[in-house]
Amino acid sequence: MAGKIRVGVNGYGVIGKRVADAVRAQPDMRLVGVSDVAADWRTRALHRKGIPLFAATNEAHEHLATSQIPVEGRLQDLLESLDVVVDCTPKRIAAVNVPVYRQLGRKFIVQGGEKHGVTGHSFVAESNYESAVGLDATRVVSCNTTATVRTLTALKRAGLLRRARGTLMRRATDPWESHLGGIINTLVPEPEIPSHQGPDAQTVDPDLDVLTMAVKVPETIAHLHYWSVQLSRSAQKEEVLDAFRASPRIFLMPDSYGLAAINSVKELMADLGRPRGDLYEVALWSDMLRVEGDEVFYTYMVDNQAIVVPETIDAIRALAGREPSGPASIRATDEALEIWRNPLSPAAG
Incomplete structure (x- = not known):
């Protein structure tokens, strides 16, 4: 087997620092x-x-040097030593960087803030890993879209999915930037229905019949989704739960765990020793889930800072062409990041 996949991360913010640690x-x-x-x-x-730190621009190189922060060189120097670059820069900056990556012949990954057309391929490992193997580029979709595709793919693979309608309560801003902005004492509905997450999910799986609505809420911990899904036929609750259990990145939370709200789930992740208290899974309240004939209703939590991290690792492996199997890559990623179907099971870890 060839040596390790050489990876660089361009942009060391909320996602970039987590991806860097996950690569290591x-x-x-x-x-x-x-x-x-x-x-x-x-x-x-x-x-x-x-x-090692590299300056993303010439101006940044001078600024970092003046600030007495050691740098190894410039972005171009970093790119010359890579197999795959993960662009975690702020929205729309990655699209400006893409011509540089293409000129140097570097495989690259962008994040969900960019448009699907930037790469022509959008990625969620459990849905379409194999279609990314050997590609030059892909886009790991946003946190909310990742959760949407994960859960709907679980139902689809069980032959249960017909169409889905979801309402998303979106955190106002990232926690580390909450002193800079956000909303207080109000709710802000997204101006259009559908909100962008539904059409975005269809860039990963065009066959999904999905519509989303979203509203910003005055908190920064995580997102919360409520879904009403029409099944392909009548089903029992346990059959639906079994479909979710088959996904390695869906954490089913019964009431007995006492995880009544998103803050307690984050506290659990911290207690389990997860870096930064990160929740990589979709955390779905299993006892709350209700089935009425051919309809199922459920709610889950999405950690906006962490859920795309394992997807990005799988995307690296796919582009590098080292692992043709999606399930095999997912197992490798999850083992390294200590992701378990049920982190509170005695068998976990």
Whole structure:
């Protein structure tokens, strides 16, 4: 087998720093370095972690040097040593970087803030991993779209899915930026129905009959989804739960766990030793799920900072062409990140 997949991360923010750590946890990958423009606490912490820093622009190189933050070189230097670059820069910046990646012949991944057309392929591992194997580029869809596709794919694979309608309560901003903005004492509905997550899910699986509505809420912990799904036939509750149990990245939470709200789920992840208290799974309340004939109603939590991290790792492996099997890649990623179907099971870990 060839050596480890050489990976670089461009943009060391909310997603970038998590992807960088996740790459370092994979036995078949090597993090060559990260690039950024900021000379703040994020990049100043890199030397303690032993992660090489590269300046994303010429201006940033001067700024970092002036700020006495050591850099290994510029983005171009980093790209010359990579197999795959993961672009985690803010929305619309990645699209500007793409011509550079293409010119150097580097495989690349962008995040869900970019349009599907930037890569022509959108990715959720449990739905379409195999279609990304060997491609030059893919787009890991947003946190809400990832959760939508994961759960609907579970129902689809069980032969239960007909159409889905969801209402999304979206956190107002990322927690580390809550001092800069957000909303207080109000709710802000997205201006259009469907909201963008439904059409975005169809870029991964065009066969999904899915419509979403969304509203911003004044909190920063996570998103909450409510779904009404018409099944292909009448079913029993346990049959629906079994479909969700078949997904390695859906965590079913019975009432007996006492996880009554999103803050308690995040606290559980911290107690389990997850980096930053990250929840990589869709956390679905199993006792709350209700089936009425051919309709099922359920709700789940989405960690906007973490859910796309394992997907990004799988996307790296797919583009590199080292693992043709989606389930095999998912198992490898989940083992390295300690993702279990039920993290509270005595068998977990």
